[in-house]
Amino acid sequence: MALAPAVTDLEQLKGHPAVARIVGWNSSALQAAKFDREELTLYVERRALREACQLLRDDPACPFNYLADVTCVDWYPSDPRFEVVYHLLSISKKERVRLKVRLSEESPVVDSVTSVWPGANYFEREVFDLFGVRFTGHPYLRRLLMPEDWEGHPLRKDYPVEGYR
Amino acid sequence: MAHMTPTPVLEPGQDKTMILNMGPQHPSTHGVLRVILEIDGENIVRIMPDIGFLHTGIEKTCEAKFYQQVVPLTDRIDYLCPMTNNLCYVLAVEKLLGLELPPKAEWLRVMMNELTRINSHLVWLGTHALDIGAMTVFLYCFREREDVLRLFEAISGQRMMTSYFRVGGVALEPPLGFFDRVRDFAKRFPSCVDEYENLLTNNPIWKLRTQGVAKITAEDAIALGASGPTLRGSGVDHDLRRDMPYTGYENFKFKVPVRTEGDVYARYLCRVAELRESIGIVQQALDGMPSGPIKADAPKVVLPDREKMKTQMEALIYHFKIITEGFAVPAGEVYQAVESPRGEMGYYVVSDGTAKPYRVHMRSACLANMQTLPSMCEGRLLADVVAAIGSIDIVLGEIDR
Numbered sequence: 001m002a003l004a005p006a007v008t009d010l011e012q013l014k015g016h017p018a019v020a021r022i023v024g025w026n027s028s029a030l031q032a033a034k035f036d037r038e039e040l041t042l043y044v045e046r047r048a049l050r051e052a053c054q055l056l057r058d059d060p061a062c063p064f065n066y067l068a069d070v071t072c073v074d075w076y077p078s079d080p081r082f083e084v085v086y087h088l089l090s091i092s093k094k095e096r097v098r099l100k101v102r103l104s105e106e107s108p109v110v111d112s113v114t115s116v117w118p119g120a121n122y123f124e125r126e127v128f129d130l131f132g133v134r135f136t137g138h139p140y141l142r143r144l145l146m147p148e149d150w151e152g153h154p155l156r157k158d159y160p161v162e163g164y165r
Numbered sequence: 166m167a168h169m170t171p172t173p174v175l176e177p178g179q180d181k182t183m184i185l186n187m188g189p190q191h192p193s194t195h196g197v198l199r200v201i202l203e204i205d206g207e208n209i210v211r212i213m214p215d216i217g218f219l220h221t222g223i224e225k226t227c228e229a230k231f232y233q234q235v236v237p238l239t240d241r242i243d244y245l246c247p248m249t250n251n252l253c254y255v256l257a258v259e260k261l262l263g264l265e266l267p268p269k270a271e272w273l274r275v276m277m278n279e280l281t282r283i284n285s286h287l288v289w290l291g292t293h294a295l296d297i298g299a300m301t302v303f304l305y306c307f308r309e310r311e312d313v314l315r316l317f318e319a320i321s322g323q324r325m326m327t328s329y330f331r332v333g334g335v336a337l338e339p340p341l342g343f344f345d346r347v348r349d350f351a352k353r354f355p356s357c358v359d360e361y362e363n364l365l366t367n368n369p370i371w372k373l374r375t376q377g378v379a380k381i382t383a384e385d386a387i388a389l390g391a392s393g394p395t396l397r398g399s400g401v402d403h404d405l406r407r408d409m410p411y412t413g414y415e416n417f418k419f420k421v422p423v424r425t426e427g428d429v430y431a432r433y434l435c436r437v438a439e440l441r442e443s444i445g446i447v448q449q450a451l452d453g454m455p456s457g458p459i460k461a462d463a464p465k466v467v468l469p470d471r472e473k474m475k476t477q478m479e480a481l482i483y484h485f486k487i488i489t490e491g492f493a494v495p496a497g498e499v500y501q502a503v504e505s506p507r508g509e510m511g512y513y514v515v516s517d518g519t520a521k522p523y524r525v526h527m528r529s530a531c532l533a534n535m536q537t538l539p540s541m542c543e544g545r546l547l548a549d550v551v552a553a554i555g556s557i558d559i560v561l562g563e564i565d566r
Binding site: 003006036037038039041065066067068069071073074085087091094096098117118119120121122123126130143144145146147154155159161 | 216217220222224225226228229260261263387388389390391401403408409495497498499500502509511513515523524526528532533535536565566
């Protein structure tokens with residue numbers, strides 16, 4: 001099975017409920033979209049993220065009511081450095097969508113979605129712990145896996161695999 | 166909602182409450198979970214799980230390995246269901262590569278995956294009952310679990326860390342007589358489940374300890390990201406095997422047990438019913454097992470047969486290349502989710518076009534499920550915490566990674 005080329009044209013992807021919903025609300029919130037390997041990725045503007053999540057969750061036609069995962073990818077040394085990745089699932093419509101927010105190295109800060117899904121709590125703490133991305137509005141942004149007094153954020157690409165010696 | 170309250174500080178809030186530390190070395194926390202409790206007499210005011218004692222940085226390690234070398238690491242995340250983790254990872258890489266598998270490989274995967282679910286649920290049932298005080302069930306469950314582990318040993322050479330699923334297929338052809346052994350087990354197993362149920366389902370003590378305990382509503386469970394039996398015990402009919410089928414699950418007929426009560430007993434009934442459904446799927450896989458190759462036709466990705474290496478130059482070269490250089494995966498990203506015994510197990514794999522994954526992230530079902538603990542326990546009795554922890558079936562290896 002050969003891989004189909006990725007679709008990045010926003011016009012072609014308008015049929016997808018998540019794209020239509022965000023574009024219908026605020027077209028500047030959606031920076032880009034990509035449909036690759038049967039998975040849809042939406043690049044959302046940083047300041048619009050929380051509202052976009054709220055909007056997708058409350059969509060009457062296709063409610064993405066389940067936050068499956070929050071994680072992050074470090075693209076060091078390129079800029080913007082961080083991509084925070086949200087995986088949303090619609091339990092009733094059996095659809096998935098991936099939201100991404102790009103963050104620069106100088107200010108890796110994004111709104112917390114804990115007010116939309118309380119379940120984001122641990123996921124965001126984990127991203128904070130391992131990548132150093134901060135979530136404004138998080139009720140308890142503390143390290144989750146590493147010890148409280150740990151230095152550095154281990155999953156950053158400039159953090160050595162064997163740790164600092 | 167209880168889970169919206171700020172997490173507790175370590176000092177008691179009022180004069181009459183006290184802080185109690187439970188774990189990390191506590192037999193009923195199933196590993197190294199530490200729970201900080203603020204209690205007023207026997208009543209729980211606030212509860213805060215503290216995790217990370219088993220953090221080994223597997224996600225970081227994956228970035229330094231070739232794609233095929235990550236498979237043995239995935240076993241060690243959730244040591245009770247190694248093959249589910251193998252499956253999820255190899256499916257993600259196969260999706261990145263665009264590989265298609267022969268039917269026999271898929272059916273073998275389904276069969277072994279369901280045996281893994283049985284293995285995991287048996288450990289859960291035994292330890293959960295032990296926590297609540299029913300000793301005998303543990304012995305019964307481990308008797309059957311031993312049979313499953315022997316099957317794993319026969320097919321993969323390992324009892325627990327199987328690494329049986331590989332990118333592009335499965336590691337080995339099943340040995341002679343293997344299917345007969347599975348058939349024997351599948352025939353015997355439903356009566357074993359009857360035995361467990363005889364001990365527990367209508368047992369008045371069991372019911373007193375579990376019915377109406379640690380309740381959670383469907384809305385809360387969804388909002389907190391719970392999945393698997395924790396979600397289905399609250400009345401949400403959602404199972405990835407049926408709703409978003411992978412590796413050929415669309416060929417199998419099975420029911421998804423759902424209960425609406427949302428308490429410990431409901432989650433218990435869901436899992437026990439799943440045991441019966443799983444053995445039904447194993448039976449269907451045995452009956453319809455197709456013949457043919459067990460590996461995809463992709464010489465640059467799949468290791469060649471030993472026999473071919475002795476006679477064909479090409480095969481030897483490919484073997485050398487894959488072992489020393491790995492195989493390059495086209496750039497892209499994939500999120501693959503499977504229904505593990507505990508819920509939605511997801512692998513997010515990012516490739517930059519080289520032979521090593523740029524990022525591997527494991528979405529742990531237990532981590533999300535554990536967030537339901539405060540909603541379940543706050544305002545209830547201390548003894549119920551043990552029942553609640555057991556009922557969400559946590560594996561700390563998966564939570565901490």
